[in-house]
Amino acid sequence: MQRIKCRVLDVRPFSDTVYHIRLAAPKGLHFNAGQYLKVVMSEEDKRPFSIASVAGEEVLELHLGAFSPDSWAMQVVEHFQSQPEVELEMADGNAHLREDSKRPxxxxxxxxxxxxxxxxxxxxxxxxxxxxxxxxxxxxxxxxxxxxxxxxxxxxxxxxxxxxxxxxxxxxxxxxxxxxxxxxxxxxxxxxxxxxxxxxxxxxxxxxxxxxxxxxxxxxxxxxxxxxxxx
Known part of the structure; x- marks a missing residue:
């Protein structure tokens, strides 16, 4: 997978337990709708999250559900909050949209x-x-x-x-x-x-x-x- 660095634009709560993460997407970044990325916490700790945005947009979006202060996801939220720039691995997952299908x-x-x-x-x-x-x-x-x-x-x-x-x-x-x-x-x-x-x-x-x-x-x-x- 491709390793990239992204500037953190915004970390805001959607609700008491869901956070909206917005990252600046590098130009020319390609991925398929429905794929996920991995947030690089360390070389031994890479955490997957679905990408809520689509390729070609200027912003990468994530929705993180964090239900307790020291939860697996809350640690990632705090990572985004404390770092001006984060490392990601892009992109993975085979359950992406099949664009050639016309089925409902x-x-x-x-x-x-x-x-x-x-x-x-x-x-x-x-x-x-x-x-x-x-x-x-x-x-x-x-x-x-x-x-x-x-x-x-x-x-x-x-x-x-x-x-x-x-x-x-x-x-x-x-x-x-x-x-x-x-x-x-x-x-x-x-x-x-x-x-x-x-x-x-x-x-x-x-x-x-x-x-x-x-x-x-x-x-x-x-x-x-x-x-x-x-x-």
């Missing part, structure tokens, strides 16, 4: 797995603004869906894009589905044949998704997620 898309994220889905969605819309796309984003509460308004705006401007937020705890004033995100995907798509499906979330979620979706007609050749390389 189902994109599924749990929590900050949305960073992976966001990059794929934005690239897919650039290639074909009229492509049929469903985006399912799951979290425990609405606060976990930290870019909910951005997704609602995209839904409103693309006739063939459907955004489905799914939360376990549903307030009366939230326009979304209640339950588990995989159950909602299955309920809305009982026949998953003919779709390209991309998923990002915890490994245990990905394992359940693979078995569930294959049982409902999905093709293993059209089912993508970085977790599948490890489970």
């Amino acid at each position: 898309l189902i994109l599924i994220a749990g929590g900050t797995g949305f960073s992976y889905v966001r990059a794929i969605l934005r690239r897919a819309l650039t290639l074909n603004p009229d492509r049929h796309i469903q985006v399912f984003w799951g979290g425990k509460t609405p606060e976990a869906l930290y870019l909910h308004n951005e997704m609602k705006a995209l839904d409103a401007t693309h006739a063939n894009l459907k955004y489905i937020p799914v939360v376990e705890e549903l307030p009366a004033d939230f326009d979304g589905q209640q339950g588990l995100v995989l159950d909602v995907v299955k309920a809305m798509n009982p026949d998953l044949s003919g779709f390209d499906i991309y998923i990002a979330g915890r490994f245990e979620m990905a394992a359940v998704a693979r078995d569930l979706f294959l049982a409902h007609g999905a093709s293993s050749d059209n089912l993508f997620g970085d977790a599948f390389a490890f489970i």
